[in-house]
Amino acid sequence: MLGKSFKIIEPKRFDLYIEDIHCKTDEAIIRIDYGAICKADLRYYLGARDKRTLGFKYPMSLLHEAVGTIVLNKTNKYKTGDKVVLIPNIIPNENDKCLNCVCENPQLGENYCPNAKFASSNSDGFGREYVNYPVTHLIKIPSNLEYRIAIFSELISVAIAAYRRIQLQGNETIAIWGDGILGYILCCVLQVIHKEGKIIAVGKHENKIKQFPADKHYLTGNGSIKSENIDVAYECVGGDSSGNAINESVDNIKVGGKIVLTGVAENYIGVNTRKILEKGIAIYGVTRSSVADFQKAIQLFRDEQFRLWISRLILDEIYIENIGDYYNAFEMELKNSKLGKYILHFNL
Amino acid sequence: MNIGIILAGGTGSRMGNMDKPKQFIDIYGKPIIIYTLEVFDNHPEIDYIAVVCLQEYMDYMKILLRKYEINKVKWLIEGGATRQESVYNAIKFISKDLNDDDILVIHDSVRPLVSYKIISNNIFNAKEFGATDTVVPSSDTIIKSFDGVEIHEVPNRSELFIGQTPQSFKLGLIKKAHEAAIEKNKLNATDDCQLVLDLGHKVRLVMGEKLNFKITSFDDLLLLKAIIKLGKTEMI
Numbered sequence: 001m002l003g004k005s006f007k008i009i010e011p012k013r014f015d016l017y018i019e020d021i022h023c024k025t026d027e028a029i030i031r032i033d034y035g036a037i038c039k040a041d042l043r044y045y046l047g048a049r050d051k052r053t054l055g056f057k058y059p060m061s062l063l064h065e066a067v068g069t070i071v072l073n074k075t076n077k078y079k080t081g082d083k084v085v086l087i088p089n090i091i092p093n094e095n096d097k098c099l100n101c102v103c104e105n106p107q108l109g110e111n112y113c114p115n116a117k118f119a120s121s122n123s124d125g126f127g128r129e130y131v132n133y134p135v136t137h138l139i140k141i142p143s144n145l146e147y148r149i150a151i152f153s154e155l156i157s158v159a160i161a162a163y164r165r166i167q168l169q170g171n172e173t174i175a176i177w178g179d180g181i182l183g184y185i186l187c188c189v190l191q192v193i194h195k196e197g198k199i200i201a202v203g204k205h206e207n208k209i210k211q212f213p214a215d216k217h218y219l220t221g222n223g224s225i226k227s228e229n230i231d232v233a234y235e236c237v238g239g240d241s242s243g244n245a246i247n248e249s250v251d252n253i254k255v256g257g258k259i260v261l262t263g264v265a266e267n268y269i270g271v272n273t274r275k276i277l278e279k280g281i282a283i284y285g286v287t288r289s290s291v292a293d294f295q296k297a298i299q300l301f302r303d304e305q306f307r308l309w310i311s312r313l314i315l316d317e318i319y320i321e322n323i324g325d326y327y328n329a330f331e332m333e334l335k336n337s338k339l340g341k342y343i344l345h346f347n348l
Numbered sequence: 349m350n351i352g353i354i355l356a357g358g359t360g361s362r363m364g365n366m367d368k369p370k371q372f373i374d375i376y377g378k379p380i381i382i383y384t385l386e387v388f389d390n391h392p393e394i395d396y397i398a399v400v401c402l403q404e405y406m407d408y409m410k411i412l413l414r415k416y417e418i419n420k421v422k423w424l425i426e427g428g429a430t431r432q433e434s435v436y437n438a439i440k441f442i443s444k445d446l447n448d449d450d451i452l453v454i455h456d457s458v459r460p461l462v463s464y465k466i467i468s469n470n471i472f473n474a475k476e477f478g479a480t481d482t483v484v485p486s487s488d489t490i491i492k493s494f495d496g497v498e499i500h501e502v503p504n505r506s507e508l509f510i511g512q513t514p515q516s517f518k519l520g521l522i523k524k525a526h527e528a529a530i531e532k533n534k535l536n537a538t539d540d541c542q543l544v545l546d547l548g549h550k551v552r553l554v555m556g557e558k559l560n561f562k563i564t565s566f567d568d569l570l571l572l573k574a575i576i577k578l579g580k581t582e583m584i
Contacts, residue, residue: 001386002461002576018461018559018575020376020383029390031464071390081392129464321465347465 001029001072003130004348006326007059011047015059016323021130023072028138030068030084030131034151035320035344037333038065039238040264041120045330048266057122063344064088064119065154066126067141077135085153085298086126087137088119089288107165111288118288127326129348139294145301148317148343152185152310156297157289158262159186162234163193164293165286166258171196173229175252176214177245178236179203181313182262184339186234187212188309192300200228202248204241208339213309220244225252238263243270250275260284315340321347349395349450350471351442352388352420352514356381356401356409356457357427357434369405370563371457376576380563381409382416383460389418391467394453398423398442400434432537436526439519448520451475454540455514458563460572467514469554474516479549481541482556483509512556515540521549 003021006014023029041062043049049057070082078084091103091110102108110116117123141150159182174190174197176183183201190199191213200216202225203209209217218225225248233249235242242263249259250272259281276283300306315338318329329344336342356371371381381399388394397420401409406424413421425441427434435454451474455462466482473480486508492501517525517540525543529535537543541551563569 001390002383004463020378020576069392071392348463 001130003128005061005124005128006323007061007124008044009059011054012045014323014326017059019128021132023074023132025074026134026136027074027132028070028078028135029072030086030133030138031071032066032068032126032128032131032346033083034067034148035063035126035346036065036151036341037063037330037344040064041125042330042334043266044120045334060120061124061127062120063125063127064121065151066131067147067150067153068126068131070138071130073135075135078138078140083141083147083150084138085141085150085294086119086131086133087139087291087294088125088154089290090117090123090134090137091115092117107167109161109290109292111161111290111293116288129346137291139291139298141298142301145298146307146311148314148345149301149307149311150298151343152313153294153297154289155182155185156189156300156310157293158182158286159189160193160293160296160300161289162186162260162262162286163189165260165284166232168194168197168232170194172231173198173200174232174234175200175202175225175228175230175249176212176234176236177202177220177249178234178238178263179205179208179212179339180236180238181339181341183234183236184212184313185310186236186262187214188306189300192303192306197231198228200225200230211312211339220248228252229254231257233257233259235259235261235263239265240267240269247272250279250281253279253281255279256281258282258284260286262286313340315342317343317345319345319347349446350393351446351450351452352391352394352397352467353435353438353452353454354381354384354388354397354399354457355427355431355434355454356399356405357431358458359402369402370569372405372408373569375569375573378416379412380460380572381457382412382418384455384457384462385413385418385421386416387460387462387464387467388453388455389420391464393468393471394420396420396422398425398438399457400425400427400438402427430536432526432529432535432540432543435522435540436530439523439526443519443523446519448518448523450519451516452519452522453514453516456562459513459560460563461557461559461561461575462514463557463560466554466556466560470514470516473552473554474518477550477552478518478521479541479544479551480514480516480554481551482512482514482554482560484512484556484558484560486510509553511539511541512560512562517544521547525549
């Protein structure tokens with residue numbers, strides 16, 4: 001069937017495309033109802049990547065956080081009208097076996113497969129009217145969950161993937177560096193699944209960090225952070241500032257501690273390797289999430305307090321009825337300095 | 349219930365020498381009418397579809413419906429000599445299975461770029477007001493000339509809209525409008541809204557889209573092909 005899509009073709013320029021969407025036997029066609037813009041989308045929108053990379057990416061539909069309604073289903077897994085979350089990470093299977101043998105590793109998983117396709121990164125994203133998608137990469141949204149909140153499933157799944165990246169006993173003191181949306185969501189996730197341990201939030205902006213449901217809040221540079229005996233630190237800053245956050249966590253973490261990096265920095269950043277060596281610190285990288293992480297994310301919404309925390313992240317709903325509205329949504333998200341996101345309500 | 353009525357009773361073609369009605373012309377492996385039917389078939393608010401087509405194309409239509417897995421078509425109805433007659437044939441044929449408050453969403457088969465939103469807005473407004481017409485504001489100045497030689501009037505553009513389809517109605521209302529027109533011997537209306545207006549009933553406007561254009565000429569066909577082809581650009 002024919003459907004509209006908005007593709008970024010050069011910095012700050014979207015074009016409207018009409019595409020014929022085909023539903024394969026293992027797929028469903030989903031009408032996108034809600035989407036959200038992430039930092040990676042903004043980088044493509046602004047053209048804030050090197051020219052060669054952009055040359056390979058454009059034209060491309062953006063957005064990898066989306067929920068929609070099944071309009072056509074070639075399998076028995078879903079019914080027409082079912083509301084689903086779309087999982088942006090798809091691995092190419094050859095006889096159902098992972099080509100890189102990382103999928104079965106519980107601390108890695110399919111999100112580390114180098115051949116994986118990721119929506120709005122190396123394949124088209126969900127900034128479209130209709131998407132044909134493998135049913136294995138859709139998760140049904142329970143009817144008792146407020147539909148638009150499910151848009152945060154992707155970020156929640158990323159937080160869950162960051163948590164499972166290292167083996168934890170459940171009673172460790174965990175510190176989160178970064179007062180952005182991923183740090184906030186990780187803090188909410190940890191409060192639900194890491195109940196026995198203390199959660200500390202460290203950030204630059206007091207008005208933001210105070211909103212985190214953490215056990216203790218610190219502004220960066222506070223000398224008392226060290227007294228917390230931090231076992232694990234999560235860096236959720238990204239960009240050029242991530243160097244400062246990593247170094248501060250290195251300074252304050254216990255000997256033998258673990259640091260998990262989640263933020264993307266376009267440029268090389270300097271870290272204090274002497275201290276990392278002296279303290280015997282282990283550093284882990286995490287990216288994206290797996291189908292199982294999404295399933296857990298949906299389960300976490302059963303917790304009423306968790307739902308309430310997440311719902312606070314919705315700044316406003318922007319109706320997308322044409323390409324002008326879409327531009328407006330990107331411009332608004334660019335200017336957004338609050339803790340939260342605009343939700344794009346598609347009605348094309 | 350909401351019923352899509354797809355008008356595919358047109359004959360012949362003005363596109364080259366093809367002896368095939370334009371709704372059956374193939375665009376990148378799929379007939380135009382199938383693109384149109386897919387939008388209705390996959391629209392959750394549409395319960396059933398009636399296709400009005402020429403007697404000699406009935407079997408071909410059935411084959412296409414099977415081939416492209418269009419599942420909501422409940423009625424295949426023979427078209428009439430005029431648009432008005434085709435619509436009335438459909439109304440008569442399906443009335444026995446429906447109630448007067450059911451909504452008919454009447455659409456040209458050769459407007460394949462009708463959107464989900466236009467159909468939803470038609471249904472919503474037809475339920476609320478009984479009759480709707482899909483329109484777009486006129487961006488060109490419309491010139492009135494009685495002889496095609498001289499201008500006789502330049503109407504105010506802000507008051508002018510271009511009519512599209514769907515046009516949507518409560519079944520009871522559109523049936524009454526058609527019967528009243530036949531009684532008055534008005535037999536060649538090109539637009540169902542005219543007939544409803546003749547009854548003294550108001551018709552609500554629903555905003556359409558420029559993309560929802562009608563394929564009537566070779567130029568339109570070229571435009572549709574170009575629009576769809578652009579979407580085929582893929583990354584390597």
